[in-house]
Every structure is written in C-alpha cells, then in structure tokens.
Amino acid sequence: MGAIESRLDTAGAEYQARRAAMLAKLGELAAEHAKAVAGGGEKYVERHHRRGKLLARERIELLLDPDSPFLELSPLAAWGTDFPVGASVVTGIGVVEGVECVIIASDPTVRGGASNPWTLRKTLRAMDIALENRLPLVNLVESGGADLQTQKEIFIPGGRIFRDLTRLSAAGVPTIALVFGNSTAGGAYIPGMSDHVVMVKERAKVFLAGPPLVKVATGEDADDESLGGAEMHARVSGLADHLAADEHDALRIGRRVIARLNLRKAPGTGSVRPPRFDEEELLGIVPEDLKVPFDPREVIARLVDASEFDEVKPLYGPSLVTGWATLHGHPIGVLANAQGVLFSEEAQKAAQFIQLANRSGTPLLFLQNTTGYMVGKEYEQGGIIKHGAMMINAVSNSAVPHLTVVMGASYGAGNYGMCGRAYDPRFLFSWPSAKSAVMGPAQLAGVLSIVGRAAAEARGQTYDEQADAAMRQMVEAQIEAESLPFFLSGRLYDDGVIDPRDTRTVLGLCLSATGGAPSPARTGFGVFRM
Template sequence: MHVLQSTLDPSSDQAQKNRAGHEELLTELRAEEAKANAGGGDKYVARHRKRGKLLARERVELLLDRDSPFLEFGSVYAWGTEYLVGAGVITGAGVVNGVECVITAHDPTVKGGTMNPYTWQKVLRAMKIAEENRLPVINLVESGGADLRKQVELFIPAGRLFHDLSALSAKGIPTISLVFGNSTAGGAYVPGMSDYNVFVQNGAKVFLGGPPLVKMATGEIADDESLGGGDMHARKTGLADYLARDELEAISLGRDIVEHLHWEKKGPGPTELGPTGLAEPPLYDEDELLDIASVDLKVPFDPREVLARVLDGSRFEEHKPLYGTALVTGWGSIHGYPIGVIANARGVLFNEEARKGAEFILKCNQSDIPILFLQNTTGFMVGTEYEQAGIVKDGSKLVNAVTNSKVPHITLNIGASYGAGNYGMSGRSYDPRFLFSWPSSKTAIMGPEQLAGVLSIVAKASAEGAGRPFDEEADARQRAETEARVEAEQRALTMSGQGFDDGIIDPRDTRSVLGIALSLIHSNDIAGTRGYGVFRM
C-alpha cells in the first residue's frame, strides 16, 4: 500500500496563519466547555457537596476503568440558547470493566437536574448511538424530571426516552440505572424501563408524584421515603435490584453488573496490526494538523496531508487517483481497523466526482468496510454545461449510494459543508454513526456571500417584474445583515450547540477520536448493502 508523502512547510505564512487561527478557536471552545464542566455554578456545586454528594463528572470518572478515555458527546450542546452550555447532562462512551458503554449522567447542580428540550435531544442522541452500535447503557440518575415551564416543548418528545430504553432491552442491549437522588414524574420511568437498578439508600427518590403533587391530587400528606425511597423500593416494590449504602458502593455495584453481563462484540477486532501486535502510528506528527487545515475556507488544502497524520503508517491505497480528482477515495486503516475514505480535495463536486464517490461506496459495501467522510465541499457544480451533462442525475447517484449504504459511516467536517454536498458527504440527515467537527468548520445551505447575493438578485428581479423601484441602499444593508447572520449560524459552535454533530474536536485528537469511534462501531455486526435502489444512468 502506498505511503503518503507530506509536502507541508510548517514555517510558511499560510501554515502559521492556520495554526494561529486554530489556536484562537480552540481557546474559545475550551472556555465554552469549561462552562459546561462548571455545571450550575459555584453556589449550587457547593450546596451539592454539602449534601455529601459526588458531582456528575466525578461519578462518571469513578465508573470508568482507571486511565481509560471518555469520548464525550455534545460537550457544547445548547450553546447559543437560553439554556446553560452542556444542557445539564453529560453523555458519552467509555470503558466499564472492559466493556464499552454509553453513559448518561444528569447534573443536579443545573436546576436540580431538570430536563429542558436540549437535555432530551442530547440524551435521545446517546440512546441512538447505543442502539446502532449495540452498546450497553448506564444512566447515572439524579433528576427532577422535566422542566414543567417548558412542558409544551417536552411532553411529546420526552416519551421517546422510555420507548428507547424499552426497545434497547428488547434487542438484548443491557440498560442499567444507578439512582443517586431524585428520579421523579416521567423520570421515574428511567429505572422503570431499565434492566438493572441500583438505588442509593437515603438518597434515591423514585416516584411518579412527589409529596406536593400527591397532596394536590389526593389530599394525602406523605414523605419522600414512603413514596419512593431506596429502602422502600428494595423491600416493597422490587424496583431496586440493589440497595447501596452510599454513592461509591452504587458505582461499584454498577461496575459489577457490567462484569457479569459477559458482553462480547459482534464485529471483528483490529486486523491491520504490525508485528508488535499494535497499529503503526502515522509517519507525521498529528500536531501539524493545526498547520494544514485552512481557517479561511477560501484557501484550499490537500486532505492527503490530513490522512498522512491519521492513517496507520500513513499508508493509503488511493482509488481512481486520475479520475474525478476533486474527490479523494481509497483505503487505509486507523488503529488497526480497515476504513474506506472519501475526502473533498477541492470544494466543488463535479459529475466525475459524484460517479466516483458512488462507485466507491458500492465497493466498500461489497467488502463490509466502514467509510470515513472528510467534508470540505461547497456543493455540486452549477451552470449550463454541468446541468446539460447531468449533474442532477450524477449527484443523485452519490446521494442514493450514501442513503442505502449499510456499512457504518463516520463523518468529519474539516472545512466547509455546504448545500447538497453535505448530503452527498453523509451529513447529519443521512445518519452517520458519528459526526464530528473541527473548530474551523462551517455548515450551511451556501456561503454567506452567495446566500445574500442570491436573495438580492431575487429581490431585484421581483421589483423589476412588478415595475417597482429597487432601493439599492436598503439592499446593501440587507445583504450585510444576511451575511453577518449566516456567518454566525454556520459556525461549528452553532451547529454543535443545536446537536447537528456529536462534538467539536481538537484536530490533533482526530486519530484518537476516530479510533474510539471505530472500536464502538465494531461492537455490532459490520455488513454492507448487497442491493441498491434505482440509479439514474
């Protein structure tokens, strides 16, 4: 297999501009992640500790195997909204007693762990990751249930969580709840739908209606322990399978439960390993990824430079290197897992690139090889020449192939992801198993200047058609406002805040993140499609 040769000059002006730009964006990202890590703030953290309780992230850390990684999902979820960054819940994947699990942990320092619309979306995404990749789920529960002030936004979608927990169990995917505090109202169904439950004595409170609601509904005066305490559920209802004396014992019991699952992966393990039994690292330093990707998306860069710092041994067998050269396709491996790669070399997708990409996806499906999409595209080419050459038909071939591909997809936005190019490169609406973004990436229907210009042309044509005068000054103001709005909306932070990816990652962590994602994917069967829908020829 060919070994990629890098031509990067880290001392060049462009490389230094790229690094400076990425460092600035990463500083901003770390500041936003710090807000999520701070939970509800010093006042509520101190109150929580005064009650003798562990923080949500401490619970996660103690649950995981020592020194094992935790791949957090949506670390800046809800950024740019009225809710706190992180949406009051931690979700991610980590190793518990040697088993890769999806973990959710409510943060009780954020409004008592109550769940807002973004909380539910984030948890439901974690459930989908568990279902698609066949990963046991561990819920670290301490939540006051839904935020009743947002009931109209919550009631219908919230029911999906209980549906998904039950569906996971029916598919033989274990679900475990460790209940540290409140699990009230609809939240009571989280342990109710779980396969295994551990309740903390004098801490867990699991009931449909707490004392205030019971008094309002029936007139009965009751206390928390009688209604839903851990001891009551362990002795009377049987909802608690285990009663822990404290939080540390609850976490220990959770680890014991995972151990006795005797869980095994269905997919193959790493196969592309060196003579030492380990995957060969890339020949080039991953730190140089900050020098490679352009913060200014108008400046192109070669995705092979990225692959040289991500693939095992920097080895890459390129497919059709002389055809459709704006799209790079080929095979390599990451941490020993074989992978097909589809990467944008130049922003625009032409007819040849669309056909090349579709064919490559079919080949990966025939060989049961997962596909990594490296997005940096402005979309499919437009214009009379390309329309007459059938860009709609060819673009549809690529979208068809992506849609009906059954091998797992991992998508990484390393630049632009505009228009239908987002669809052809397995964007969020095409259900990749995982989708991550670099801080410099942008996603939109089209670039800000193009979008504002299109609206301006349409407005001018409309005025001319109606015989109205066209206000050039007002149009200039409108264009400037539109460009500024789209520029803000297309940012990685905005996209991630809305849950349109699974997290923004430091480019230097790309190989590690992709390796973890591939390992998670191989917990399930890996099998490609053997038949496709109609391709318009």
C-alpha cells in the first residue's frame, strides 16, 4: 500500500479558521453531553446516593474491566424534545471479563427510571446492535416501568423489547439482568425473559402489579417483599438465579456470570500502526461552509493504520474516493465523498467496489460529504437515475458490516447511496460539522417558491413577492435547524455526535464489536439496470 501524502497546511489561516469553528461546536457538544450525565439533576442524584445506591454510570464503571473503554451510544437521545437529554437510560458497548457486551442501564434519577418514547427507541437500538453483532446484552435494571403520561406512544411498540429478548436468547446471544431496584409491570419481563438474573437483597422489587394495584384488582393485601422482593424470588418463585447482598455484590456476580459464558473472540488480524499524521489535525479539515469542498484523503490519512491507502479507480469518478486500508488492524474498504456531488461515474464505481468488498468479506467505511446525485437534462439523459439506483442496490444488498461517519453534508439520495440510517449500517456517527436533510435549506425554499409562483400564474393571480421572501426565510431557518447534528442525534438518526479526534478510536471499537458475529453469507444483488 502507498501512504497518503498530506497537503494540509496546518499553519494557514484557512485551517486555523476551520479549527476554531470546530472547537466552538465541540464546546456546544460538551455542554449537551453534560446534561445527559447530570441525569435528573443534583437534587435527585443526592437523594439516590443518600439511599446508598449507585448511579447508572457508576454501575457501568464497576461492571467493566478496569481501564477498559466504554463506547456510549445515543447520549443525545431526546435532545430538542420535552424529555431530558439522554432519555433516562445509558447504553453502550464495554468489555466485561474480556467479553464485549452491550449494556443498558436505567437512570433512576430521572422520573424513577421510567421509560418515555425516546427511552424505548434508544433501548431498541441497543438491542438491535446486540443481536446484529452477537454481543451479550446486560440490563442494569431500576425502573418504574412506562411513563404513564406517554403510554399511547410506548405500550404497543414497547412489546418489541420482550420479543427481542427472546430472539436474542434463541440466537444464542446471552442476556443478563442485574436488578437493583424496581422492575415493575412490563419491566418485570426484563428479568423474566433474561437468561441470567441477579437481584439485590432488600432492594430489588419485581412484580407485575404493586400492592396498590393488587388491592384494587383482587382485594388482596400484600407487601412489597412478599409480592416481589428479591429474597422471595430467590427462595420461592425461582425468578432470581443469584441473590446479591448489595449493589457491589450484584456487579461482582454479574461479572462472574459473563466470565462463565465461555465466549472467546478470534484474535485480531494484524498489528496496529498509528497514522503518520496527528488526529488533532482532523479539527481543521471540514469547512464551516459545507459548499466548500475538501479532500477526504486528508481525513483517511488520519484514520487508517500507517496512513496507508490503496486507492481504486483514482482517475475515474473522482468525486468519490474508494480504496483499501486497515484500521486498528482490521481490513476495511473506504468510500469517501470528495467534492459532494455524485455523478453516474461515481455511482458505477461505488457499485463495483461494494461488490468487490463482498467477495472478500471486507467491512466498508462510508465517509459522507455529499449533496446528492447530479441533476439536469444532460445527466438525466446520461442515466443518473439508473446509475444511482445501481449504487443504492449495491448498498442495500451488501452483506458485510457497514460503518458510516457523516463528516459534512448528507443530502438527498446521496444519504441513501452512502449508507445513511435507513440502510442499517452497523454503526453511524456524526461530526459536529454534519448536516443532513432532503436538500439544502436554500434549495428547498427555492423549490417551494417556484411551485408557489407557478400556481399563482396558473390561477391568473399576481404573486406576492413580500410573502415569498418571508416564506423563504422561514423555511430556510426551519430546514437549517432540522438538519443540524444535535437535532438528528436527538431522534436517534445516528449513534452519537463525536469529536473528530475520537473517530479512529470509535471506529476501532466498532470494528472489534462487529467481529463477534459470524462471517456474512454471500448474497446476491437486485437487478442492475444497465
């Protein structure tokens, strides 16, 4: 492989301006992450600690192997909604007894850990990751069940949690529940449907209906302990496999359960060599104005091992860079948008490259910065629809793991062809510079203006230019706000907004996680229109 030669001028004014803009965005990101970490706020955190209980992230830290990383997922879930940032649950991937696991931890400082619609979406996303990558699922449970004020949005889709727990088990993916407090109503089925269950003595309460509801429904008087206490479940019902003395003991037992799963991953494929260029320099590559192009090879040079990249078809379809590399010792194929627009040549080039990756079983990394497929009479006549469809066909039916990073623009069908969320990449992360929508704000407002003007002319009316200007301004502001990374991440259209400097580490953790699943079966593709 040839090493990429960087042409980035890190001393130049342009680079410094881009770096400053990115650092400002990272400051905003840190402030939003702090809201998620704060949970229900200082009052409820202190009350939780006074009760002798650990916080969700404290439980995770004690569960994980010492000094091992934790890849938190969807930390901005529910951003921009009426619910707290983080959605009252912490999810992520961490190593326990040498085994990579997906961890879901209720945050009881937020409304007692009750689930709202965004809690549900975030939880289901974590379970999808566990199943697709065959990673053991560990639930750290302390939740009052559904937030009843939002039951209409939770009840019916929430049944998928229980279905997915049984499907994980049926697929041979271990499920473990450590119950630290309440696990009531529908939440009782989380330990009920897990392979291994640990309950904390005098703390865990697992029942379909608490004493008040039992009294109303049957007239029976019952206390918490006899109805669903940990000791009762350990001695009488048999729901608890292990009775823990306290939270620390429950986490110790959980670690031992995972140690006995007899799960061993195949060793890595090769040695790991750091890039030749400093990851710090990633801060100054993406322009604040995404209409200004940048060379994605500068990004690739700071992500892949030894900055070595074997480019494929470098002279054909130059708006899309394709080639082979390794990242933390894992072979990968890279597709990276160079100038934003995708032409017919780029689409055909991508389709061929994706087929080659599937033949060799090589995971694919998509680095997005695209305004979409080219439009216009010349390009329509040249077959841009069928060529774009060819690329989307290849992405849709590719069986190898896909990882996606949205660096800059991600507009229109280019989002689809470059493996956006709708195409189920194993993991998708965004940089703070990312923007994604059906089209750019100015373009969308312009289309609405043209349609409105044509409609007025068809009715024989004079077009209101003042109203048109106000409409354009309003639409542009709305689309701009809805295309920003915090908005999109809040709706779980990615797995998190990350610092560009962390990209190599995040991708390395994700590639390692995908290694737990069996090699993908070779599949065919849909009909390519030629």
